[in-house]
Structure formats: C-alpha cells, structure tokens
Amino acid sequence: MMTPRERFIKALRREPIQGHVPHFELVMFLTMEAIGRIHPLHRDYSQWYQMSAAERRLHLVDMAKAYIETAEKYHHSAIFVHPNPGPNGEMPDDIESTRAILETIRELSGDKFFLMIHGDPTYPIPTGDTMMEFSTMMYEEPEKIHDGTKRKVEFAQKLCDEMHRHPGLLDGWALCSDYCFNVNPFYSRDMFAEFVQPYLKEILDYYRANGYYSIKHTDGNVMPILDMIVDCGPDAVHSLDPQGGVDLAEAKRLYGDRVCLIGNVNCGLMQTGTEEELVEDVRRALRQGMPGYGYIFSTSNCAFTGLELKRYELMNRIWWEEGIYQ
Numbered sequence: 001m002m003t004p005r006e007r008f009i010k011a012l013r014r015e016p017i018q019g020h021v022p023h024f025e026l027v028m029f030l031t032m033e034a035i036g037r038i039h040p041l042h043r044d045y046s047q048w049y050q051m052s053a054a055e056r057r058l059h060l061v062d063m064a065k066a067y068i069e070t071a072e073k074y075h076h077s078a079i080f081v082h083p084n085p086g087p088n089g090e091m092p093d094d095i096e097s098t099r100a101i102l103e104t105i106r107e108l109s110g111d112k113f114f115l116m117i118h119g120d121p122t123y124p125i126p127t128g129d130t131m132m133e134f135s136t137m138m139y140e141e142p143e144k145i146h147d148g149t150k151r152k153v154e155f156a157q158k159l160c161d162e163m164h165r166h167p168g169l170l171d172g173w174a175l176c177s178d179y180c181f182n183v184n185p186f187y188s189r190d191m192f193a194e195f196v197q198p199y200l201k202e203i204l205d206y207y208r209a210n211g212y213y214s215i216k217h218t219d220g221n222v223m224p225i226l227d228m229i230v231d232c233g234p235d236a237v238h239s240l241d242p243q244g245g246v247d248l249a250e251a252k253r254l255y256g257d258r259v260c261l262i263g264n265v266n267c268g269l270m271q272t273g274t275e276e277e278l279v280e281d282v283r284r285a286l287r288q289g290m291p292g293y294g295y296i297f298s299t300s301n302c303a304f305t306g307l308e309l310k311r312y313e314l315m316n317r318i319w320w321e322e323g324i325y326q
Helices: 004-012 031-035 053-073 095-109 131-140 142-164 189-195 197-209 223-231 248-255 267-272 275-289 309-322
Strands: 078-080 114-118 172-175 213-217 236-239 260-263
Touching (some): 004 078, 004 114, 131 142, 189 197, 197 213, 267 275
C-alpha cells in the first residue's frame, strides 16, 4: 500500500497509479471551523523571539497538528508548509524556525505526506502601490530588477542547501509568484524571457539537482506564457485558473506529456455558484485532468478565508467518491 506521499510523487512523475487521484490545497485556511485550530498564517508571532523554548515547542506542535489534521480529514497527499514566523507570501527569512516546523511535522506524521515550502525568487505582479515604479524600472533601470532577482535566487539556494543538510525533512518547493491577471500575463513574452525565465529555470534546475520536486503556481490567464514556464522544467504547474480562461483539456493536450497539472476547480463557483454548478465543475476537472495520469486535484487557488466550509466539503466529497482510477 502506497502512502499519500508516494502517490503524490508518482503523479508528479506522470506515472500510472490506482485508486484516488492525489489531492492537496496550496492553502487550507478554514482550519478553525474544520478542526478547531487556528491556521499558522493567522497567528501573530511578533513575540516569537521572546518565547521560552517550551513555549516555542508548544506552538510548533500545535501548528504541525493543524497541518496534519487538515490533511488527514480531507485526504490530502501533500502539505504546503507556511513557516511562522516568516513573512507571508515570501520566502521564509528564519531558516531555523522553518526547519523546526518541518521536523515537528515529520516527528508527528512520519513520511505519510509530501512536504513543501515556498521558494520562488522571481518577481510577481507588483502591487498597485508599486506597479508604476516597477514597470518604469523594467524600461529605464532593468539592471535593478536583475540585481534584485539574483539576490533572491542566492537566498533560495541558501535555503535549499540548508534543507539538503537535513535529509528527509522536505520533498519539494512551491514557487508562488503570480505572473498573470485574469485577462493576460503582466509580463509580455519578451519581458518574461528577460526578467523571469532565466532565473526560474536556474532555481528549478538547482532544486532538481538537490533531489527536490517543484510546483510552479500562478493564477490568472497563464496560457500565453505557459510554454515558457514548462520549458523551465517544473514538475507540476498549479493552478490552471478557469477564471483566467485556462482550459484544462487544452493544457493537457499541449503539455500533459511534459508536466503534471494541478487544480482547475473554479474558486468562483465555490463561493457564488449553486451546489449543482460546483458539483458539475468538480466532475469536469476530474474528467479533463485524469486521463493519462499526471493530474493532481485541487481548487484553482486555495480554500480561502470566508469560503463556506460546506462548499469545500462538497467539493472534497465528489472527488473522494468519483476521482478514482480503476
């Protein structure tokens, strides 16, 4: 009997499997309602460095249980670990606490789950406050963007080296810089080729050389640059956003022999659609993603704060009952 972790890896490798299609979520924020624990990213650890060793240990165990109990309840094969302390949405800047939470999860769950952390050094879409400045810089001072990305790559490599010194803690990396709006990518193809692609390929090659898998995430309409992302060599692409017009069947036709595909259940329907519309969308994603293997089931983003838990559990139930290879 394969473990969930082993099944997840086989899916990343696009190898045949039997039984359930592997399932995970980039983030499952509904932990308080689902299991009675605060999600690690919703906790304020501003006083972490003032805590005693005993206090830190208690927090680490509680965070680890939040991840493990969520994965067990919803039959997730993998856990995307968000170290806290550590800046939300960026690479962890506290390597010691990052290692500590991974060690605690492994201590409590063994090798049952595939564990990943964030490790994307490329620049995402800038915020509204910085978009004009960043866009101008691409034309007038491109060397500043290159220099900044190189520093981020160096840090990602440093973090990878540290994880590699502790075999068995980590299985892979989730690269979570978003490049796309719903209508089109922020970067033109020429800009992507200059400012993103070389660094994305460099870090993916580095992770693979150190024995890790990698999942590249971006929301929105990724289709105009999906070939460029696949050329960089990730093991999987997430989230194949239908709200950005991404057709899973077409992505499967174009790239299913080169990369594992993850996601595509419409998060908009989970929030505002009818139950019938959500059920049909889950079935559509399974119908389009499962043939030929190399598919991992998930939402097209995450189980976000404010989503009704019953909607997530409906999605999860349909997958559990119908997302099965014979």
